[in-house]
Amino acid sequence: MPRRRPRRAALVPATCALAVTGAAVLTGCGGGGDPDAGTNGVGKLPAAKIQAKTRAAADAAAAVRLSGTVVTSGRTYQLDMRLKAAGGSGSVTSQGATFKLLRVGRQLYLKADSDFWQQAEGKGGDGAAGTLDGKYVKVPQGDPAYKKFSGFTDKDVLLDGLLTLHGTLATDGHHDQSGTRTIRITGDKGSGGTLDVSLQGTPYPLRLVRAGDAGTLRFTDWGKDFAVTEPAKSETVDYGRQLPTS
Structure with missing residues (x-):
């Protein structure tokens, strides 16, 4: 009769198959997996090229x-x-x-x-x-x-002022933003800001932590159009002079 395979050995592949969290697949029980498998590939680029690509993607997006x-x-x-x-x-x-x-x-x-x-x-x-x-x-x-x-x-003005990290750029691992896999880039190890860039589809910026505790921003609905129309005259006031600013 053939020898029965130990039950513990049979469970190893099943355990690895379950090692999935959200959209991010863990790199395998043996640690030999590719974290960029199935992505847009920007995670393999140097930080400066990632920043250039995400800036270009943001500039080209309609909204x-x-x-x-x-x-x-x-x-x-x-x-x-x-x-x-x-x-x-x-x-x-x-x-x-x-x-x-x-x-x-x-x-x-x-x-x-x-x-x-x-x-x-x-x-x-x-x-x-x-x-x-x-x-x-x-x-x-x-x-x-x-x-x-x-x-x-x-x-254009807002993104130009926001999407620039300061100092020496570096990558800081693979992360997840609301179910989307990202690569994180930093300026001066984070003191110059951090930016999470999508690894799925177009490499849009998804989350920015600004340098000097100057705020945290999320970017969503890339390319999703919306209406911008003049309000009705009944809802509009022409103040006619300098607005109060305190």
């Missing part, structure tokens, strides 16, 4: 959704913006106040409630908060608020 925090000039902004060449829309929260931004072409609108406008006007305000409450307020291009907030709605 993107960006969410998370940005710290600039000592102030923290919570963003949830959708961006494309023709404009952008979304919400911004800062110092407990939330407002919406909409840019159609070169025209920027800001929409907020009366509490926001009262806070912006301060004690010396002219009482216009009630008129502006819940309306899309046109922001003149010469207004300081235009320069301050239009960048949050401009895909």
Whole structure:
């Protein structure tokens, strides 16, 4: 009679077959697997080439959704913006106040409630908060608020300022972002920022940790179009002078 194979030996292949977590396949029980198997291949490139490819992919994409925090000039902004060449829309929260931004072409609108406008006007305000409450307020291009907030709605400007790591670039292993396999690149071992790049399909950036604790951002809906249209006249106010900025 043939000798029976030990049961323990028979279980080894089954155990290896179950070694799957989410979308990322572990590199095998013997450690000899290829973590880049079945990917777009950018994980095998030097960090500088990965950054160049992800920048090119981001620039070529028709649209993107960006969410998370940005710290600039000592102030923290919570963003949830959708961006494309023709404009952008979304919400911004800062110092407990939330407002919406909409840019159609070169025209920027800001929409907020009366509490926001009262806070912006301060004690010396002219009482216009009630008129502006819940309306899309046109922001003149010469207004300081235009320069301050239009960048949050401009895909090219915003990504150019964000997707550059500082210092010496290096790769920092394979990771996972919401079920998508990624390769992580760092600047100066993380002190110059970290960026997770998709290993599936187009090598889009998926998650950015900015240098100097300047915020963390996620990038989703790459290439997914959305409508950017002028608000109705009944919902629009032309303030006609410099907006209050506190």
